[in-house]
Amino acid sequence: MSAAPIPSSPPLDAYWMPFTANQRFKSNPELFARADGMYYYRADGSSVLDGIAGLWCVNAGHRCAPVVRAIQQTADELDYAPSFQMGHPIVFEYADALVEAAPGDLSHVFFSNSGSEAVDTALKIALAYHRARNEGHRYRLVGRERDYHGVGFGGLSVSGISGHRRPYGPLLPGVLHLPHTYDRGRMAYSRGQPDWGAELADALQRLLLLHDPSTVAAVIVEPVAGSTGVLVPPKDYLPRLREICDRHGILLIFDEVITGFGRIDGMLSCEYFGVLPDLVVSAKGLTNGAVPMGATFVRRPIYDAFMQSGGSGIELPHGYTYSGHPLAAAAGLAALRHYQENRLFARAQALAPRWEALAHAMQGEPHVVDVRNIGLLAAVELAPIEGKPGQRAQQAHKACLKEGCLIRASGDTMLLSPPLIIEDAQMEQLFSTLAKVLRAA
Numbered sequence: 001m002s003a004a005p006i007p008s009s010p011p012l013d014a015y016w017m018p019f020t021a022n023q024r025f026k027s028n029p030e031l032f033a034r035a036d037g038m039y040y041y042r043a044d045g046s047s048v049l050d051g052i053a054g055l056w057c058v059n060a061g062h063r064c065a066p067v068v069r070a071i072q073q074t075a076d077e078l079d080y081a082p083s084f085q086m087g088h089p090i091v092f093e094y095a096d097a098l099v100e101a102a103p104g105d106l107s108h109v110f111f112s113n114s115g116s117e118a119v120d121t122a123l124k125i126a127l128a129y130h131r132a133r134n135e136g137h138r139y140r141l142v143g144r145e146r147d148y149h150g151v152g153f154g155g156l157s158v159s160g161i162s163g164h165r166r167p168y169g170p171l172l173p174g175v176l177h178l179p180h181t182y183d184r185g186r187m188a189y190s191r192g193q194p195d196w197g198a199e200l201a202d203a204l205q206r207l208l209l210l211h212d213p214s215t216v217a218a219v220i221v222e223p224v225a226g227s228t229g230v231l232v233p234p235k236d237y238l239p240r241l242r243e244i245c246d247r248h249g250i251l252l253i254f255d256e257v258i259t260g261f262g263r264i265d266g267m268l269s270c271e272y273f274g275v276l277p278d279l280v281v282s283a284k285g286l287t288n289g290a291v292p293m294g295a296t297f298v299r300r301p302i303y304d305a306f307m308q309s310g311g312s313g314i315e316l317p318h319g320y321t322y323s324g325h326p327l328a329a330a331a332g333l334a335a336l337r338h339y340q341e342n343r344l345f346a347r348a349q350a351l352a353p354r355w356e357a358l359a360h361a362m363q364g365e366p367h368v369v370d371v372r373n374i375g376l377l378a379a380v381e382l383a384p385i386e387g388k389p390g391q392r393a394q395q396a397h398k399a400c401l402k403e404g405c406l407i408r409a410s411g412d413t414m415l416l417s418p419p420l421i422i423e424d425a426q427m428e429q430l431f432s433t434l435a436k437v438l439r440a441a
């Protein structure tokens, strides 16, 4: 018996949509019925060029055939296997392939189901690591203004987006925040990493002196703050954070949920920035967005510290029912092989100069006050409409959709982060559509 087809205009009320103005959306819904390669398709057959890789995740393009096949075959063979005190072969094979591709001695990986869970896992590992080494006095975590680390209480506590934090009370105690790294007056229209600003990392040294470095467990940053507007780190900023953390025995965590899987350079971008963090958080492009999954990479000495301290019991009391789920592991393994066999990360690198040129050609278009780029990421920041922050970008987002392009709005910034399979004409289409929409606004 075949299931009844899903209607193309279903009832909208029951689903409480995440990070969405529900009432506004439901009064004028935008539903995608199908996707393929670079495009979404609506039920009426019209297409939308995907300029944001879904939500920064479909890096190999939609319905990537080997990933789809791996999910189908695995669902048919092993729908679920418990991950506590049991396992299944795919997840071990996948972990092995991932750490093989990871830089330095990032030798072990802990699986979860989202970026938020992978962040919380990293924070918990950092705290427990110090405790395992009799340094349980290290309880503070340091985040940064304008960074996004998901929505779990841990990740939210270190995140730096006030609107996300405000409804939820005091959050985790003992969290400190670094200043963000954006200064338009000094950085506007930088291509790639701005020359100015390495000294912003010294704010960490000042925070530590004020609060006693021996109380600090970890510093977490996005190498490039994605969601709040592609804030590219100044040259030497990240290495300087590394130096300061090393000086004080503090773990450095990179949240590479957006910056991984070819978005900037390679599977993880930390090598590009010349830094080896102690833990790296990943999600999104991991499975090409096809099955939810998060991954927290740790360096060997961290894993070893747990193995040496735990006797033969459970070394880390942490995990999820769906950690290393067979469908996610199969999708991740197929995605990794697909990225590697098709050299998609190198392809993105090769496209980056043209992407940069097209992005910066937006300078001088109406309302544009800055353009930022790195790898296959770009942000076009717009002057806000007076008294109505965010509205100019929302209007541009809607108008671009009408013109057949999906470009994300965050505050008054337009964000672009396409699948790595994008062709030259499609890159041109994204920016020329944005320019057209701004000229008409």
Ligand SMILES: Cc1ncc(COP(=O)(O)O)c(C=O)c1O
Pocket (backbone or CB within 6 Å): 113, 114, 115, 116, 117, 119, 148, 149, 150, 151, 222, 226, 227, 255, 256, 257, 258, 283, 284
């Ligand atoms: C840098 C970063 N960290 C964490 C997250 C949270 O990931 P998820 O939405 O999968 O929980 C995101 C999501 O956009 C992100 O961009």
